[in-house]
Amino acid sequence: MPKAKVSKDYRPAPATETAASRTPVKINTGGTPLWYKILMFGLMVLGLAWLIVFYVAGDKIPLMMDLGPWNYLVGFSGLVLGLLMTMGWR
Template sequence: MPKAKVTKTTVGTQSSSTTNRTPVKINTGGTPMWYKVLMFGFMLFGLVWLLVNYLAGDQIQFMMELGPWNYLIGFGGLIIGLLMTMGWR
C-alpha cells in the first residue's frame, strides 16, 4: 500500500499579524419597549373588560347590547397578549 505524501507546511495555523483579538459586543436583540407595552396592554385590557362586564355590565348600555360578545372581547384581549409573550426575548 502506498504511503501518503507529507507536506512541510502545517495546516490550520495563521500568522499572529492577521489575527484580530479585539472583543466584539454582540447585540442579542432584546424586545423593544413598544412591544412589551402593547403585550401587557392587551392583557390588561382583556382583564379589565371582563371585570367590568361581571361587576357593572348590566348597568352599561353598550355592554348590555353586546351580550355574550363581551366574553369574546375580554378573552380575545387576554389571548392576544398571551400569544405575544412568545415573541418576548
C-alpha cells in the same frame, strides 16, 4: 488497583485549533422593544379589565348590554392576544 491503559496513537490537537474553537462568541439578540412590551401587557390588562367590568357592572353599561355574551369574546381576545405576544418576548 489496576492502571488505565493509554493508547499510543493519542495526539492532542494543536494549540491554535483548541484556542480558536473555545473562544466565546457573544450573540447580539437586541432584546424586545419597549412598545412591544407595553402593547403586550396592555392587551392582557385591558382584556382582564373588560371581563371584570362586565361581571360587576355589565347590566348598567349600554354598550355591554348590547353585546351580551360577546363580551366574553372581547375580553378573552385581549387576554389571548397578549399571551400570544409573550412568545415573541426576548
